[in-house]
Amino acid sequence: MSEILVLAEHRAGKLRDISLELVAKASELATQLNAKVTALILGWNNIDSFAKSLSENVDEVLVVKDKYFDNFNSELCQSILTKLILERKPILTLIGHTSVGIELAPNLAIQASLPLVTDCIELKFEDSKLKAVRQLYGGKISASVAVEGERFIATVRSGVTKFEPLSKAGKITVLKLDGKEIDYKKFISYIEPVITGVDITKSDVIVAVGRGIKDKENLQLVEKLASCLGGALAGSRPVIDKQWLGSDRQVGSSGKTVKPKLYFAIGISGAFQHVMGMKDSETIVAINKDPNAPIFDIAHYGIVGDLFKVVPVLTQKINELKSAV
């Protein structure tokens, strides 16, 4: 029976959401292929509980329990995965398109001599090929790609697969594989972001600004809008990269996830990394001069226009409404 192998991820004592999302994707493909789904978990603390959670949703869980795997080290993980891929020959190895997957999958593909397709938002088998849908040019274009080969590695974007519990009773197999200290690549510590001001995750209204603001001096425009709405100012990656706002104000997969009642996306194109952090906001308003910007696919309301013209008039209108109350 063919097999789909899933790499489960954990961090800071918790199984990460991507692990179960990958299990869901693997289960869907396994039905198509009549294959079994096997999850691999490497770790130390809490690994037994991770293995139990996974076993309820897969046919088999492979457990490698060793203190060297408590924090992710791609070199160690790669050596275990290569060994398993060569021995078990899974038709597909699924890895999250996360900081773990980006660090691991390309090297693994070369070492295991398997084709790799990354950041997939859809996956299926067709005509003996692995076919995937990926996004190009910041999500403005989608591509259907075909991967040639007999066995494959794919990384899957977080948040695109919905997990539904399967109530399985998968076998848990503890592998007798020891870790070892890697002297040329060592994990030292985690660094958490410093909170410098308002905790944006607690704000009902967020006014977020992106690349379209062009200059730090222009931030005062959106600050006025945020202030009249009693909201917090936040930013997408380009604004944080330029240090116009502190890193604790970043919304997105590499920043904070927020769910305010009202979210303004101003001069933000809507790359998926940003959308991941704000898509569940109750009401989303986008202001952007590009009518094709992906942010308009997420927003509830939009104004297509130059933010430098729209924001001052909008601020004035809101202030007028407030004083009329």
Place this chain on the structure above:
Amino acid sequence: MEIIVCAKQVPDTTEAELKISEDKKSVKIANLPLDINEWDNYALEEAILIKEKFSGFVRVITIGSSNADTMLRMCLAKGADEAVRIDTVEQLDGYLTSLLLAQAIKEQNYKFDLILTGVQSSDYAQAQVGGMLAELLNVPHATIVTKIELEGKSAKVERELEGGTKELLIINLPAVFTVQSGINEPRYASMLGIKRASAKEIKLLRLGELKPKVVIENLFIPPKLKKAEILTGGLDEATAKLSSIIKEKGLLR
């Protein structure tokens, strides 16, 4: 410190409406401005900063047609010492790109303490080249790097995880790092630098033909699952409508 920067020229599509070619396998980019891939620009800047601090040599390598020479000259103008182009007009996947780069580095016997490149490209966004190149050259690597501190024969690097968390690693050199945006503030080229770069030779390499593993079957405009209600009627009317919506939702306070 010998540093290789792998850079790609890409179209600037920030405000462009993209059109797909008739065969549905490529995007029409003929009328779009071309520039260095944003993440590679940060990698180049980091290489130049390291060279300025420790002295050394920065070699930029790209794969592409002669169009990419403009980008390479800009890299030279900013402070790179040598520019190399692997000549091809083919569309490559991440595997072929890294294979060609590794082949060039080995065949030309380019020495390196560090190879820097962007986390991904803004066009195909595969995020594969750095890791594959490291494996092909048999050196350690780190991806999504936001800080590099060199200490003798090793580097302390911070790499970005999700949710604002980073991790600190120590990695022996030589190594490959893929650089995340925001690691530095890329410089503009000076007029003098541009003038000097215009006279410099760009080294041209031709390598054997290769077959990609991941093939584009067709491109399409993503289906819209949902579309925002676009408020129309000019600036005054649209902002008035939006203000009313915000008020009706009880969000004015």
